[in-house]
Amino acid sequence: MRASLDREAGEAQRTASPSLRLDDWLLLIGRLLLAVLFLGGAAQKAFDPGEVIGLLVGWHLPSLLVWPALAYNAAAGLALVFGVAVRPVALSLGLYCGLTSAFHFLPDDPWQMTIFVKNWAIAGGCLALAVAGAGRIAVRLD
Numbered sequence: 001m002r003a004s005l006d007r008e009a010g011e012a013q014r015t016a017s018p019s020l021r022l023d024d025w026l027l028l029i030g031r032l033l034l035a036v037l038f039l040g041g042a043a044q045k046a047f048d049p050g051e052v053i054g055l056l057v058g059w060h061l062p063s064l065l066v067w068p069a070l071a072y073n074a075a076a077g078l079a080l081v082f083g084v085a086v087r088p089v090a091l092s093l094g095l096y097c098g099l100t101s102a103f104h105f106l107p108d109d110p111w112q113m114t115i116f117v118k119n120w121a122i123a124g125g126c127l128a129l130a131v132a133g134a135g136r137i138a139v140r141l142d
Contacts, residue, residue: 083138
């Protein structure tokens with residue numbers, strides 16, 4: 001069976017079955033866990049922007065970029081919490097994690113290399129979420 005047929009069956013099942021299944025709850029938990037990471041990043045940038053500013057300046061980038069990054073982390077995290085525009089948001093977060101991993105590519109520093117690898121793992125989770133979408137437990141704006 002083709003993947004597109006699987007998705008069509010899933011859509012039909014979501015509308016036909018009012019009871020929530022385990023996978024509905026697991027998708028919500030996955031969304032919330034990823035959201036906590038990005039909301040925590042926004043809070044960290046808000047309350048202690050110095051570390052991020054140091055990374056930016058070290059890469060010869062303007063320190064003011066910390067503020068759009070904070071806003072993006074907060075908005076994307078909230079979108080995941082509420083299940084709004086999850087596919088595009090998760091796709092953008094996957095790209096964001098891949099791009100920002102460059103800041104942590106310091107082969108002589110094992111801690112930074114761990115963060116580098118974790119960013120790629122988080123990007124993978126975001127890409128999986130971009131495929132899965134919000135699921136049935138989400139705010140609907142229809």
